[in-house]
Amino acid sequence: MTHTSQLDGSDMALRITSATSKVGVVLVAVVLGFALGFFAMFLLGPTAGALTLLAVTVATVVFCGRTFRAEDEPTAPPRPAWRLTGGTTSSVVMAGFFILQGLSTVLALAAGDDGAAVAVVSALVYAALAAAYVLSAVAQRAGRLRAQHPGGVG
Known part of the structure; x- marks a missing residue:
């Protein structure tokens, strides 16, 4: 299940608690990373492709660390x-x-x-x-x- 929670009265924060949703996000990130990496490789060379894939990996880690929540973890406060x-x-x-x-x-x-x-x-x-x-x-x-x-x- 995906939750949003009120942080300061106007900002809604995305919180992902469902295992299925988490797997889906990670799979999309993997496919997107490889697609962008291959695209960068074909346009700019292998170094650009590798660095693009690395950047998508880091962005995925940051996104998941901020939004994924365990079943027993509160969704309202930021981690x-x-x-x-x-x-x-x-x-x-x-x-x-x-x-x-x-x-x-x-x-x-x-x-x-x-x-x-x-x-x-x-x-x-x-x-x-x-x-x-x-x-x-x-x-x-x-x-x-x-x-x-x-x-x-x-």
Whole structure:
């Protein structure tokens, strides 16, 4: 289900809670990313295609982090900027995905794939995305532990 919530009396914020809608958004982003990447590649070359695909990936992560909500997560308040998913497990899975993306980019470079500069930029962006999801998981876990043990040392 897709929800909108009132933020300041005039602004409506999109919140996506349905798993089906989330999958649909991600699939559209993947298709759009590849289409725009191929289009840029044919017009401007492989570097432009790779950078276009990378830009769509980052835009998708930002969009999903701001709009996707877990079933038990409130839809009304905006998430803190550091929180990218509804739960720790989702953050860990996404971090693993971006680690694998970065490793595959590095392996393609090591295998002699042309475009070393793009591969390095891509690997760094994927590493930054993975780090952001790890920080999201750690912060969510710490918040959950503080909520379970209020008044604890730390």
